[in-house]
Each structure stands twice: as structure tokens, then as C-alpha cells.
Amino acid sequence: MEIPIEMVSDEKGYLDRECPHEECEFIFKIHIEDWKNKVSDEKVYCPRCGHIAPSDQWWTQQQLTDMKEIAMQWALSQIQKTIQKSFKEMSRNSNKYVEISYKPGKKVTFQNNPIGQQEEWELEIHCDLCGTRTSVIGTAYFCPCCGHNAVDRVFNVSMDRVKNQINSLNEMQELLEKVYDKDTATIMIQNLIETSLKDIISAYQKFAMESFNKGCLKKVRPNDFQIVDKGSRLFNEYYGTGYEEWLTSDEINFMIVMFQRRHIMEHNNGIVDDRYLHNSNDKTYRVGQRVVCKKEQVLRLLEIIKKLSENISLVVIIV
Ligand SMILES: [Zn+2]
Numbered sequence: 644m645e646i647p648i649e650m651v652s653d654e655k656g657y658l659d660r661e662c663p664h665e666e667c668e669f670i671f672k673i674h675i676e677d678w679k680n681k682v683s684d685e686k687v688y689c690p691r692c693g694h695i696a697p698s699d700q701w702w703t704q705q706q707l708t709d710m711k712e713i714a715m716q717w718a719l720s721q722i723q724k725t726i727q728k729s730f731k732e733m734s735r736n737s738n739k740y741v742e743i744s745y746k747p748g749k750k751v752t753f754q755n756n757p758i759g760q761q762e763e764w765e766l767e768i769h770c771d772l773c774g775t776r777t778s779v780i781g782t783a784y785f786c787p788c789c790g791h792n793a794v795d796r797v798f799n800v801s802m803d804r805v806k807n808q809i810n811s812l813n814e815m816q817e818l819l820e821k822v823y824d825k826d827t828a829t830i831m832i833q834n835l836i837e838t839s840l841k842d843i844i845s846a847y848q849k850f851a852m853e854s855f856n857k858g859c860l861k862k863v864r865p866n867d868f869q870i871v872d873k874g875s876r877l878f879n880e881y882y883g884t885g886y887e888e889w890l891t892s893d894e895i896n897f898m899i900v901m902f903q904r905r906h907i908m909e910h911n912n913g914i915v916d917d918r919y920l921h922n923s924n925d926k927t928y929r930v931g932q933r934v935v936c937k938k939e940q941v942l943r944l945l946e947i948i949k950k951l952s953e954n955i956s957l958v959v960i961i962v
């Protein structure tokens with residue numbers, strides 16, 4: 644038994660989909676034409692987590708509910724048809740001992756209402772490789788059709804997100820003070836600044852690794868770009884140019900200090916030790932102090948990393 648169900652796109656032509664991976668359940672939109680013509684039956688990629696599943700597993704909860712409703716209506720109308728038919732026959736065959744009269748009741752009619760979509764979203768992404776159009780709220784990493792991960796775009800989106808976060812700290816502090824108290828709000832904001840620093844550096848490491856691999860077969864890992872000198876050396880060796888040609892020595896030294904601070908925040912709860920002082924050449928702290936992370940520093944690092952990444956993108960394309 645097959646009930647035909649018609650899908651209708653939103654105003655921009657998109658269809659809602661949901662990742663079947665139980666940890667993810669990311670809801671995204673894909674252009675209905677691309678879904679029909681480009682996406683394969685066997686392999687669809689989740690834009691957020693990269694999970695791969697056949698194309699019939701991407702219904703959203705809302706679509707499943709709507710479909711159940713349609714199937715139920717259809718089944719009811721079928722049952723009613725059968726009952727009406729047999730009662731009609733019985734009343735026709737009634738004899739002098741039994742009289743069955745039949746009056747049809749209110750009819751349940753089956754109406755296959757097409758399934759609509761959530762209203763359209765702002766961010767539309769076109770895949771560089773296959774041209775598939777996706778629309779998401781939040782961050783997406785993979786093309787649902789070919790699984791391509793657009794390194795530059797993902798990195799820029801992450802940088803913009805951190806910048807917006809840092810720039811809205813004052814409003815956030817005010818809001819948090821209303822919900823909690825001044826102490827709690829201040830601690831949360833401080834955590835957020837430290838998290839932003841970690842986010843910038845880990846996004847950069849991933850970006851640098853993937854960009855590096857675009858024009859070079861040498862196997863590198865994100866951690867190879869955790870040490871500023873080492874990252875620069877890799878580009879010098881394999882691309883013939885490095886950080887010192889793209890950044891001033893002030894900028895490089897600042898980057899070294901911030902990368903090292905992130906490192907001790909991650910591994911030593913932010914407490915300064917000899918190794919930190921040696922690796923960072925930071926003269927502002929002594930052993931045993933806790934480093935402080937300021938939003939101005941995070942913003943400065945962000946600008947430096949952006950400048951660096953733009954140069955990396957250029958050099959890996961030219962090669
Ligand atoms: Zn997913």
C-alpha cells in the first residue's frame with residue numbers, strides 16, 4: 644500500500660531535513676531541486692556532524708508527525724468505504740425476518756495535504772564543489788550532497804562568531820547580572836573570554852592544517868600549528884614563505900604569548916610555570932601567578948590570526 648505524499652518547499656525553495664544521528668538531530672534546509680537531482684539515495688552528509696545515512700532517513704520530527712496524520716486519515720477513509728459498502732449490501736439483502744436499513748453517516752474524506760516547511764532562514768550556503776544549496780541556523784561544516792568541508796568559509800564563520808561574542812560581552816554581563824548576581828556574572832564573562840581565546844586558536848590550528856594539506860602531501864596534524872614557530876617553519880619548508888613575511892615581529896611575539904597562555908589555561912589551570920616563561924618569553928608574570936585573559940587581547944589576536952589566514956589562503960592557492 645502506498646500513499647502519495649507531496650512535499651512543498653518554503654518560499655525560497657528549501658526543504659527541511661534532520662540529521663538521524665541521535666547525538667546530533669541537526670535541522671537544516673536543502674534546496675528541493677538539489678535534493679531531487681543531486682543528492683544520492685545512498686549517501687547524505689549531515690552539515691553539522693558529518694554523519695552519513697541513506698536519503699530516506701532525513702525526515703524531521705514534524706514531517707513524520709504530519710505523515711502519520713496523513714496515513715491515519717487515509718486509513719480511516721478506507722475503513723469507512725469498506726463498512727459502507729458491506730452495510731449497503733446487507734440492507735439490500737434484508738428479508739422479512741431481518742430488516743437492516745442503512746443511512747450513511749458523516750463521511751471521512753481523505754485529503755492528502757502536502758507537507759509544508761518551516762519558514763525560510765537567512766544563511767544560504769552554496770557548495771564550492773557541487774553547487775548544492777543549503778540553509779542553516781548556526782554553523783555548518785559539510786555539504787549534505789558531497790560531504791565537502793569548505794575550510795575557509797568554516798574558519799571565517801568561526802572567527803565572526805567569536806568577534807560577535809566578544810563585542811556583546813557588555814550586554815551579556817548586564818543580562819547575566821539580572822538573572823544571577825554580579826559575582827556569578829563576572830565569572831561567567833571571564834570564562835567566556837577564555838573560551839573565545841581557545842576557540843580562535845583551535846579554529847586556526849584546524850584551518851592551518853587543512854590549508855597546508857591543499858598543496859602539500861606531507862602529513863600534518865592540527866597540533867603542529869599549536870607552536871607558532873613550528874607552524875611558520877612548516878610553511879617555510881613546503882611553501883617557501885612563512886609567518887615572518889606576513890606578520891610584524893610584534894604580531895608574531897604577541898601570537899606566541901597568547902598561544903602559550905592558552906596552553907597553560909588548558910593544561911595547568913592558567914598557573915604560570917617555568918616552561919611557560921621559557922616558551923613565551925612573557926616578562927609580565929612570575930612563576931605561580933594565574934594569567935589573566937582580557938577581551939582586548941582576544942580581539943587583537945583575532946585580527947592577527949585573520950591577517951595570517953588570509954595570507955595562508957593566498958599562498959596555498961598559488962602553489
Ligand atoms: Zn548530524
Ligand SMILES: [Zn+2]
Pocket residue numbers: 770771772773774775786787788789790791
Ligand atoms: Zn557539495
